[in-house]
Amino acid sequence: MKKSLTLMLAGALSLGTILAACGGGGEEAPTTDPTEDTEQGEEQAAGEPQEGGTLNAAMFSAPAGQFNPIFYSDSYEANILDLTHEALISLDEELQWIPSLAKEWEFNDDFTELTYFLNEDVKWHDGEHFTADDVVFTYTAIADPDYTAAGGVRVDYVNQLVGYEEYVAGEADTLAGVEAVDEFTVKFTFKEPSITANQYTSFSIIPKHVFEDVAVKDMPEHAASRNAGNVVGTGPFKLTDILEGQQYILERNEDYWQGKPYLDRVVWKVVNQDVMLGQLQNEELHMVGLPGGVPAADAQDVEAMPNVTLVQDQDFGYQYMGFKLHHSAGEQSDWTDKSGWVPNEKLQDVNLRQAIAFAVNRQGFVDGLLYGSGTVLNAPFPEASWAFDPEAVNQYDFNPERAIEILDEAGYEDVNGDGFREDLNGNELTLNLDYPTGNQVRERTAPIIKENLEAVGLRVNMRSPREAAAHFELVEKNNTDWDLYLAGWGLSTGDPDPSGIHRSTAPYNYLRWDNAESDELLSKALQTPEAFDLEYRQQVYRDWANLYSQELPALPLYSANVNVAFNTKFHGWTVKPRNVNADSHLWWLEQ
Incomplete structure (x- = not known):
């Protein structure tokens, strides 16, 4: 089975779209009618979700082993982080900003200030509450004078903020451009009106209570950045076990703020492309996602499999x-x-x-x-x-x-x-x-x-x-x-x-x-x-x-x-541009 993924890009960044997506309080885009063809890459409804089961997903190289969002460097690590960590906002299938850890947001009149209002019932994997202080801590860490020397490469997320130069030079104790207004409100202030304000405030958040006593230069090697069982996020799954270079096991977060995931666990398996076809066919694998996806040479064979849905579109x-x-x-x-x-x-x-x-x-x-x-x-x-x-x-x-x-x-x-x-x-x-x-x-x-x-x-x-x-x-x-x-x-x-x-x-x-x-x-x-x-x-x-x-x-x-493949017993998936790991708490398997 093959389905097309149509991207609605025209005018995606016109002022009207920005205001509609963000200034109006960040309302969620209407969902696709589940009885219609899935032109936006959403799987059709398949009955009531069932709880339990292990989803096996493939990637073709092993992650380097860095599971701290502000330091990770490859797309294979991102596959893990997509399930363990979250940002204030995310993109839908039409590249519109929608709520995530933040429930709504607003700009000031000249687009120099962007204020987010956070969901108040979010907890970290270890039970601590998520607050505006975590957001401030994350962006301040990226602006730290030792950040780039420690291997960090995401300074574009902070260098437009007021006070960045002073903070990175060690001339200020705080980063003025990100402020916790109260426990669940955070304000970003830009040096100039920003066309990309939402983009640069959409980075995954790390927990202050885990890292606040760790020097930024030491964060990349800290256990909470590397080790299964120590990585702490707000996402629907927890990284619980690693068989280095072979598989990465994520168990569901029973207290996930958007509702307990249906799956018991997700296992990312490192497989050679040569054996991927056989494992899809015999249902050892339920998903071949990104990066890479199903190689073009194999797409026709995968499309012919009665137990697999193939979704194809051009990559970004x-x-x-x-x-x-x-x-x-x-x-x-x-x-x-x-x-x-x-x-x-x-x-x-x-x-x-x-x-x-x-x-x-x-x-x-x-x-x-x-x-x-x-x-x-x-x-x-x-x-x-x-x-x-x-x-x-x-x-x-x-x-x-x-x-x-x-x-x-x-x-x-x-x-x-x-x-x-x-x-x-x-x-x-x-x-x-x-x-x-x-x-x-x-x-x-x-x-x-x-x-x-x-x-x-x-x-x-x-x-x-x-x-x-x-x-x-x-x-x-x-x-x-x-x-x-x-x-x-x-x-x-x-x-x-x-x-x-x-x-x-x-x-x-x-x-x-x-x-x-x-x-x-x-x-x-x-x-x-x-x-x-x-x-x-x-x-x-x-x-x-x-x-x-x-x-x-x-x-x-x-x-x-890009060709991505899903076993027909795997439901709840959504393909977004460059992302097939969204909304994993809604994934489920027919038992």
């Missing part, structure tokens, strides 16, 4: 090949400090980067590896996003002849006759290529990229792949000899703002791209009151995408369609 994420434009000198504790950046001379020439773009057969990846189920990108806005505009960018169709022409004109010559080009100074040019395991399609692109580049005379040293956690740890440290690396990125479904990865001072700027015009355009796209006009923002992002496609700090490869 994309795969890319990053160019390491700068490296870090030694162990750089603050990734945003450009004084520690050392230019990677191999990749400074934009002609080389553009030649690489023409040399890589990206459409071949879509046609051959994704079975046509994807889209080639020339800027980091997937087709599902309202910021996507293919007319705004340079097109880099597969054209090795054009790549050779650019390299010849730029002065990259084969000086010694070995079949490979030297750099502009006549020295050997070897581009190191690193990539992670866990995504079979991405793994299969690496040797093709090597072959494509060597066909135009560029020598590539393709290194053995690492597990995803180890790969991204080295990406972050940046004190290596890396040149090219493969990775994926997901746009926020709340807003397509790419500042988190492409602003020069963003911790996730793994490319170490430093471009003043890019930074200026990214700021302009958030400039109020202009940014409340969707057409204004679309035009700014067109300009930014055009610059990106000329400068090519990275080569976007493709945005793949």
Whole structure:
């Protein structure tokens, strides 16, 4: 069985939508009639929910082991955190903000203050009450002077708040921009009117009473960030047992504030994609979710299974090949400090980067590896996003002849006759290529990229792949000899703002791209009151995408369609953009 997931994106961030979704007190969107086709990715009603049972869900790589929301780094950890922790608000299927830990909210007249009114009956897993102090504590921890040095990368959630600079510099004892008005009311104050205020106040909350005596620099290794039985959230399930690298067991939270979950437990199993089909068919697995989902090569087989429902749509994420434009000198504790950046001379020439773009057969990846189920990108806005505009960018169709022409004109010559080009100074040019395991399609692109580049005379040293956690740890440290690396990125479904990865001072700027015009355009796209006009923002992002496609700090490869699979005995699921783990307290299994 196959169902489509239609995203209602047009005008999603117009001022009218923002006011309707938030200013009106955060009313819940009407639910889909359960007797109609599930165009929004909701499962049809299947009788009365039954209590009990264990749901087995698959993921293709093991989580790195960080279960503190403010420090986690990979999507596999997120699968656990989606069930254990919650935020003030969340998104529905139409990308509208809806209540979660907060029951309603309001802006002041000039959109510089956002006040949330919290649900008063929420308890943490250990029985303590959730209050506004927990919200203040969470955001203050992210603003802590030691946060980035400890590996935190989410400063975009706090750096727009009043008093951030003073607090992170150690000049203030409190973060003025987040305040507990009373036990169940919290106010965020922004330095300027904010178009993304809801987005940046939608981060998962951690418990103050657990971490208040722990220095922020020590939080990542604390038992409450790592160990089953010690991780404390407000969510419908508790992390109770870990068999490292194999399975992660979550037991239901009997006192969950939205009602006791139907399931006894959820078990995330780390399975190889090669055995996923058999386990779906024999019902060892009830769900294959994100990241990755059902590989495109297997989608037709899964669709044919009578005991499985397949839901398909384009992802908000994309795969890319990053160019390491700068490296870090030694162990750089603050990734945003450009004084520690050392230019990677191999990749400074934009002609080389553009030649690489023409040399890589990206459409071949879509046609051959994704079975046509994807889209080639020339800027980091997937087709599902309202910021996507293919007319705004340079097109880099597969054209090795054009790549050779650019390299010849730029002065990259084969000086010694070995079949490979030297750099502009006549020295050997070897581009190191690193990539992670866990995504079979991405793994299969690496040797093709090597072959494509060597066909135009560029020598590539393709290194053995690492597990995803180890790969991204080295990406972050940046004190290596890396040149090219493969990775994926997901746009926020709340807003397509790419500042988190492409602003020069963003911790996730793994490319170490430093471009003043890019930074200026990214700021302009958030400039109020202009940014409340969707057409204004679309035009700014067109300009930014055009610059990106000329400068090519990275080569976007493709945005793949996402296939997620559910056993027909599994009910209550909802597929939202980039999220199949929502409302897990409503999941149930036919016994």
